[in-house]
Amino acid sequence: MGPDAGGPDPGDPDGITVRDPVSAPDADGRPRRVTRRFPLFTRDTARPEGGGRAASGDAPAPARQWPVLTVVLVVGLGLLLTALGVFRWGTLLIGAALLAGAALRWVVPDVGMLAVRSRFTDIATYGVFGLSIALLSLMAQPDPVLEIPFLKDTLHFTVS
Structure with a gap:
């Protein structure tokens, strides 16, 4: 399955990039927006606002x-x-x-x-x-x- 069919993108080494079917298509008819969401489970979550380090990265x-x-x-x-x-x-x-x-x-x-x-x-x-x-x-x-x-x-x- 190629990226047009909603499957993994062959250019992605992990093979988990999925085209979002609800984004507007480009000139070739493919969805513009690419998401890292996997259809069966979540691999990553967004960091909450203010969730960065409280001190520099050099600190212990x-x-x-x-x-x-x-x-x-x-x-x-x-x-x-x-x-x-x-x-x-x-x-x-x-x-x-x-x-x-x-x-x-x-x-x-x-x-x-x-x-x-x-x-x-x-x-x-x-x-x-x-x-x-x-x-x-x-x-x-x-x-x-x-x-x-x-x-x-x-x-x-x-x-x-």
Whole structure:
């Protein structure tokens, strides 16, 4: 099968270039746009916006990924505190780490592997999860720091 039939392009060494049948044809009647999509499975994905290195390529790997390493290390410290019995401070630290990840995603142009989806989606996800974890840690029993009356009434209504 040749490239006109939608099969592999003989000029491509991998043999996986597929002509996109929906693009406008050129003067010879062949589609203009060429895509690297394979019909059965994905071989590659696009890098998310801001997913470039956070430091130059000459820097060692940890320095290039400092934003995600910062968030992961603070979450790890929060998990350690939680495991050692300091539940409220540990979970509060986890929530703060996710909020810091949202702030880093917003402020720093290239955050490396901290960029998972679009900038808006990452900020919204890190922010909602971070704020939820921080608020829940402040409301944890015994002796909650933060009391929200309607949540207490909702809990009593659903449990009883």
